[in-house]
Amino acid sequence: MLTATRKPFILLGALSVLCVAVIIVSLATGSADVTIGQLWSALTTRESSIQSQVVWELRIPRTFAALITGGLLGLAGVIMQVLLRNPLADPYILGVSGGASASALALLLAGFSAAWVPQAAFVGAIFSILVVFGLANAGGRWSVTRLLLTGVVVSAGWGAVINILLTSTSTNTVQSMLFWLMGDLSQSRIRFWQIAVLVSGLLAAMLLARPLNVLIRGELAAMSLGVNVHRLRVSLYLAASVLTATAVTISGSIGFVGLVIPHTLRLLGARDHRLLIPLSALMGGSFLTVADVLARTVVAPQQLPTGVVTAIIGVPMFLVILRSTMKQH
Amino acid sequence: MVVLELERLEVRIGGKLICRDLDLQLTEGEVLGILGRNGVGKTTLLHSCMDFFPPASGNVRIHGANLQSLKRQQLARKIGLLFQESDSSLSATVLETVLLGRHPYSENIFWDSEEDIELCRITLALLGMDKLENRQVSTLSGGEKQRLAIALLLAQDPAVFLLDEPSNHLDIDFQIKVLDLITQRAKQNKAATVMASHDINLVSRFCDRVLLLLGDGEFLSGSTSSILNSNNLNRAFQCKIAQTQISGRNYFLPE
Numbered sequence: 336m337l338t339a340t341r342k343p344f345i346l347l348g349a350l351s352v353l354c355v356a357v358i359i360v361s362l363a364t365g366s367a368d369v370t371i372g373q374l375w376s377a378l379t380t381r382e383s384s385i386q387s388q389v390v391w392e393l394r395i396p397r398t399f400a401a402l403i404t405g406g407l408l409g410l411a412g413v414i415m416q417v418l419l420r421n422p423l424a425d426p427y428i429l430g431v432s433g434g435a436s437a438s439a440l441a442l443l444l445a446g447f448s449a450a451w452v453p454q455a456a457f458v459g460a461i462f463s464i465l466v467v468f469g470l471a472n473a474g475g476r477w478s479v480t481r482l483l484l485t486g487v488v489v490s491a492g493w494g495a496v497i498n499i500l501l502t503s504t505s506t507n508t509v510q511s512m513l514f515w516l517m518g519d520l521s522q523s524r525i526r527f528w529q530i531a532v533l534v535s536g537l538l539a540a541m542l543l544a545r546p547l548n549v550l551i552r553g554e555l556a557a558m559s560l561g562v563n564v565h566r567l568r569v570s571l572y573l574a575a576s577v578l579t580a581t582a583v584t585i586s587g588s589i590g591f592v593g594l595v596i597p598h599t600l601r602l603l604g605a606r607d608h609r610l611l612i613p614l615s616a617l618m619g620g621s622f623l624t625v626a627d628v629l630a631r632t633v634v635a636p637q638q639l640p641t642g643v644v645t646a647i648i649g650v651p652m653f654l655v656i657l658r659s660t661m662k663q664h
Numbered sequence: 665m666v667v668l669e670l671e672r673l674e675v676r677i678g679g680k681l682i683c684r685d686l687d688l689q690l691t692e693g694e695v696l697g698i699l700g701r702n703g704v705g706k707t708t709l710l711h712s713c714m715d716f717f718p719p720a721s722g723n724v725r726i727h728g729a730n731l732q733s734l735k736r737q738q739l740a741r742k743i744g745l746l747f748q749e750s751d752s753s754l755s756a757t758v759l760e761t762v763l764l765g766r767h768p769y770s771e772n773i774f775w776d777s778e779e780d781i782e783l784c785r786i787t788l789a790l791l792g793m794d795k796l797e798n799r800q801v802s803t804l805s806g807g808e809k810q811r812l813a814i815a816l817l818l819a820q821d822p823a824v825f826l827l828d829e830p831s832n833h834l835d836i837d838f839q840i841k842v843l844d845l846i847t848q849r850a851k852q853n854k855a856a857t858v859m860a861s862h863d864i865n866l867v868s869r870f871c872d873r874v875l876l877l878l879g880d881g882e883f884l885s886g887s888t889s890s891i892l893n894s895n896n897l898n899r900a901f902q903c904k905i906a907q908t909q910i911s912g913r914n915y916f917l918p919e
Contacts, residue, residue, distance in 0.1 A: 542773055549767055551754060556747065559714055560820070561740030561768035606755050609774060 343610045346603060350614055354402075356619045361398040361628050362390060366635050369394075384576030399524035400585055401627040401641070402620040406533050406591055407582035409619020410540060412593025413611055414575040417547050418568060419483050426579040426593035429486030429572075433493025435465025435583040436582075440500040440512050449511060449522070453584045460580035463489060468572065477565060482572065516591030518642025520627050525585065532581045536574055537616050543567065544608040551608075589642040592619050598656050622648075665692055666728070667856040668713070670825050673722035674881075675705065675712045681881035682708050686722070688875070688885060690824075692854035695847055697888070699860075700877030700900055705756050705859035707748060708824045709877075713858070726824060740768035744822035748829050750813050758804070758812055759797040762788060765819030779831030780819075787815045790845060806833035814842055818849060825850055827859040831866055839863075843870050864905075864916040868892050876900050892916065 363374050369386045377387035379576045411426035419428070427433070438459020439452045447455075471477060471485040499515070501509060514521075540547075546567055550557045557564050582589070597611065605611045626644040633639065666689045673686040674889050682705030698706045712719050715731040724731045734742070744765075759781070766780040771858055788794045791811045796804070804812065810833045817825065825846055831839040843859075847870055849859045861867050867874060867888070874891040876884040878900050884891050897905040897916060904919040 545767065545770065545773065548760075549764055552750075552764070555711070555714075555716055556750070558716060558736060559740060559743075559745045559747075560764055561737040563736045601755075609758070 343605070343607070346600075346605055346610070346614060347617075348615050350621070354617055357621045357624045357628075358398060358402070361401070362394045363395060363630050364632055365389070366631075396524055397520060397627065397631075398624060400520050400525050401624040403525055403529060403533055404520070404523070404582045404586045404589065405620035405623025406560045407529075407536070407578045407585075407619075408589065408592040408623070409596040409615035410533070410536055410612065411578040411582065412574045412619070413597040413608075413615040414540060414571050414578070415593070416597055417551055417608070418571040418575060419479055419630065420551070420553075421483065423594070423600065424483075425590070426575065426582070427483070427590070428469050428490065428590060429576070430463045430490035430493055431460045431576050431579040432583050432588035433490045433497070434466075435460040435580065436516055436588060437493045437496040438462070439515060439587075440497060440504075443508055443512055444500055444504050452515065452631060455579055456587075457584045460576075460583055463493065464573075464576040472584065477568065479568070482568075499526050505648075514640050515587040517640040518587040518645070519640040520586050520589075520630070521638055521641075523585050529581050532577060533616070538576045538612065539570075539574055541609065543570065544612055547608040575611075587642065589623065589645055591645045591653070592623050595649045595653050595656070596622055599652070602659065603655055615656040665854075666690070667692055667694075667726065667854070668725075668858070669725040669728075670713075671723040671725065673724065674720040675709055675711070677705065677708045677717075680705070683877065683883055684881040686875075686883065686885070690856035690858070690873075692856065693851040694873065695850070695857040695859065695871045697859055697861060697866060697871035697874045698877065699862075699867055699874060701902070702862070702881065704877040704879050706877060707828055710745060710858065710860055711829050713824075713826055714743060730775060736775040737768050740820070740822075742822055743824045743826060744817045744820040745826040746813055746817050746828055746830055747881045748832065750809065754801065757797065758788065758793060758799050758800050758801060760898055761801055761812055762815050762819050765816040765821075768820065784815075784819050784907060787819045790818070791815045791842070807835060807838065810834055811838065811842065814846065818846070821853065823853070823855045825855055827857065827861075830859055831861065831863055839866065840869075864892065864897065868914050868916065888913075 363369055363371055367389045369389060373386040373389060376382060377384070377390040378455040381387065408426055415424040415426055415428060416422060435456035439456040442451055442455040443449065457484050467489050471482040501512060504512065520648045548563050549560050549562050550564065550567060554564050596613050600611055600614050600618060605614050623641070623645065626648060630639045630644040670686050670688040674684045675682040691868040698709060700706055704793050713724050718732065731739065746918065758850065762784040763776055763780060766784065786793065788864060791814060792879055793808065793811055793815060796808065801809065801812065811853050814830070827846065830843060830846070834842060843866065859867065859871065873886065874888050874894055876891050878884065884896055892914065894905055894907050905916050906919045908917065
């Protein structure tokens with residue numbers, strides 16, 4: 336525990352280096368050729384070459400969209416897994432992305448411009464968060480099982496709404512709806528408030544890291560060690576939900592980041608939440624950036640939805656992790 | 665001075681009555697044993713003293729303060745519970761686990777203090793576990809896990825020790841050593857101890873007073889010598905229990 340061993344710092348250092356490397360690769364890769372030298376002069380001099388334009392107007396926004404979204408999802412995932420005490424929990428399990436998607440799709444179906452999709456998604460996500468919170472909270476008692484069931488059921492409800500919307504839409508619009516549903520960064524632009532959500536969410540989660548270490552031991556054990564479990568859980572639910580809603584607003588529902596990243600880090604030895612929380616954000620961001628580089632290069636000049644690539648990498652990664660954890664027991 | 669006080673306490677779980685009109689005061693250093701058949705409500709009674717759920721009626725007070733008036737953190741500094749079973753599937757090292765006992769006191773929101781780490785190492789040594797501090801908890805034996813849970817409780821340093829089956833998984837020598845350790849620590853720190861156990865002989869050896877739960881809310885309460893006899897035990901356990909003496913100590917055995 337951040338005390339006797341050097342392992343935490345090794346992990347933190349290694350992942351930071353990896354993250355920087357990933358950013359450089361992402362900035363240097365794409366359909367237009369930009370060498371490392373050109374990248375350097377574009378970043379340092381802001382000359383008005385084509386390379387500089389590509390870097391500043393296309394690659395930097397997209398790379399940072401991937402980094403921020405991945406960070407949000409990694410963080411939301413680790414929080415959701417502690418909150419629900421369920422290894423299969425991911426940021427979307429309680430219906431946040433369902434609400435966002437239904438709302439965004441309804442907007443597209445109604446013929447509004449795609450420029451309004453992020454706003455519609457955010458409103459839908461917040462609506463879903465409040466519905467689940469209200470239903471799970473009815474009667475004052477707020478058990479994890481009840482929250483999980485309510486969330487999963489509401490999520491299934493959104494799924495039905497999404498299907499209705501998809502089947503009653505003309506083929507042209509369906510194409511862009513599907514991209515959004517699978518999660519895609521090609522249209523993403525980061526706004527300042529989204530970075531602020533990530534930073535404040537990260538800080539808040541770090542401050543809750545010690546109580547989280549107690550909470551994973553179970554409700555009663557945590558209560559007996561002085562944790563106000565109810566208040567902590569409500570905070571966790573709201574934090575994870577807002578982080579997820581923000582991520583969905585940027586990029587649609589990109590899967591697997593929030594599920595796989597915390598598990599991978601636990602297997603690498605980061606079990607203490609004081610370490611696991613910052614690392615999840617860091618590795619989530621790196622992972623999604625890599626996935627996005629692949630999404631825009633593998634079938635270039637065509638682009639894949641980023642969410643498809645995370646699934647293609649994430650599914651085998653998760654299965655391998657699952658196998659190795661089963662061997663441990 | 666009274667440490668733990670139960671006042672006209674009525675506890676129910678799932679409609680089942682555990683006790684009614686239970687009055688009890690424990691002073692500094694006193695040890696109370698709770699005995700009774702499986703399912704009679706020993707654990708539930710301990711849990712109601714932790715304010716895990718509110719009592720049907722009556723009060724639990726600690727140092728004169730009603731449980732419900734205390735915040736969780738204050739409560740955790742006053743009462744500590746040794747759980748009957750602890751979840752050991754989580755991956756954490758032995759030292760990390762004992763350090764959780766210092767959580768109610770942590771002033772730094774992020775780091776563990778050097779004093780706490782030192783105190784936890786000393787506590788582990790008391791239980792013969794100082795060489796295991798970097799071991800994963802999941803690799804420990806049942807008895808080692810139980811000693812670890814006791815180390816955590818000692819590190820928590822409460823004014824009331826609640827012990828739910830403290831001898832679980834322990835070898836016979838450690839059963840005695842561990843209870844000696846806890847009751848001595850309790851006397852030093854002017855703490856009270858409540859132990860729920862199915863082992864009549866351990867209760868007879870370590871407890872000043874006994875609460876014998878008979879089922880349907882009935883109970884017998886009094887000094888150990890007045891409660892522990894064949895008659896009362898026959899009634900509580902519904903089997904014939906004989907009493908014998910070995911070197912001045914009372915022992916109880918099924919006939």
